[in-house]
Amino acid sequence: MKDKKDNNPIPQEIRFAALAVDIVCFRVADGDLEVLLGKVATDNNKYKGWWAHVGGLVQIDETAEQAVDRLLSDKAGINKIYKEQLYTFSAINRDPRGRVVSVAYIALTDGTNTQDLAKARVETVWKRVGSLPKLAYDHDEIIRVAIERLRSKIMYTDIARYFMPKEFTLSELQKVYEAVTGEGVDKRNFRKRIIALGILKDTRRTIKKGVMRPASLYTFK
Amino acid sequence: MKDKKDNNPIPQEIRFAALAVDIVCFRVADGDLEVLLGKVATDNNKYKGWWAHVGGLVQIDETAEQAVDRLLSDKAGINKIYKEQLYTFSAINRDPRGRVVSVAYIALTDGTNTQDLAKARVETVWKRVGSLPKLAYDHDEIIRVAIERLRSKIMYTDIARYFMPKEFTLSELQKVYEAVTGEGVDKRNFRKRIIALGILKDTRRTIKKGVMRPASLYTFK
DNA sequence: TCAAAAGTGTTGCTCATACACCCATGA
DNA sequence: TCATGGGTGTATGAGCAACACTTTTGA
Incomplete structure (x- = not known):
């Protein structure tokens, strides 16, 4: 992608910074709030091998949202x-x-997301936010702000x-609130x-997990 | 400032964007919420002469906050x-x-701010947010988000x-809330x-304006 | 009948709202 | 005494927190 022609009329001398996005991607799995981390793979980087939020440079023909x-x-492999x-x-x-501004x-x-690992070009892992390693760059600071x-x-x-799949029980929804807070x-x-x-709709169907009373299934309106 | 040496090790080919800041500066004056606008003065700019938020390019040796x-x-002339x-x-x-990312x-x-107009290098004006002209760039969108x-x-x-001076009456504070909302x-x-x-302190002093009962003066703790 | 989670009501407290009159002052 | 804004209390309703037992199911 770096081979795109630079046809930006903004003078080169004031274009001093590279613009990046970093993505703090959360999920709740097994009652725990987790964050997606990717292993830093770039050479000539003192953080090579460290864990970091997934991110990268914004390109000349895309917005920050599109870069995300x-x-x-x-x-x-997440869409x-x-x-x-x-x-x-x-x-x-x-x-x-x-100088990189992010x-x-x-x-x-x-939690049941379909991560297409075949497409993923980076080694990724989901880590509980309660037991994170020291992250690369200023990503400790970024995740602090994100959790807040x-x-x-x-x-x-x-x-x-x-955080929820299409249909879920009230207990599952409660676990999500508890995991986050x-x-x-x-x-x-x-x-x-x-x-x-008034944001939920009762599907009038139930689901049974294990040896217990079935729970009502809800969706968001 | 553009003559600063470009000693940024980030390769030139990925530095496609100029990074800017735009500042939506508010005050409340005479019971009205007002915003500071500056006249666009740059040549070769289809918005020359339009009103816009005060802003400009971030430099290589400063953060966005410092640029503001x-x-x-x-x-x-505001400090x-x-x-x-x-x-x-x-x-x-x-x-x-x-491509300018802002x-x-x-x-x-x-409202009683001390704007040092001698220092101000741009023609500025305070406009009531209720009667704004069409602004340059995407600044209409920016102020919409800012007011929200x-x-x-x-x-x-x-x-x-x-929004308040050091000391103020409760009526003045109420006017600020009303102007904003x-x-x-x-x-x-x-x-x-x-x-x-519990965020206010009664100074035990009063102020009298015009022909009426004096009002108690408060400060923020 | 037991284990395991689903499901359900009441009470008290806090906080927001609605509402109207007297006070202090200088002209 | 009048005009002007300063200053005060009460009653009602909504929403939140604390709290424990019964139901449904399959093993």
């Missing part, structure tokens, strides 16, 4: 995912290779929906509140 | 102001001169403090709520 979709697909812009990090030495995004996917934002938004929006909630109060919001 | 401080000071990052706009054709900031100042964010944050944070509030309920937050 492309990089998630190419590097991690059609919910995303929102998080923050832009412009510290001068955040990348030891030179627009960070949060992305959410459901995610915890705050799950309280007053319905973003939890992007890190705190347990009362089952009756949770169900009352979430039903009162 | 520098540009507000140089172009508008030491509260600011927070709003959103990064990366649409490909947002600037007709070429990190937008919100800045707030009090400001209205939302004034409801659950204490950012209103940055665009809606009137009940005086008794407003005072009860704001006092209950």
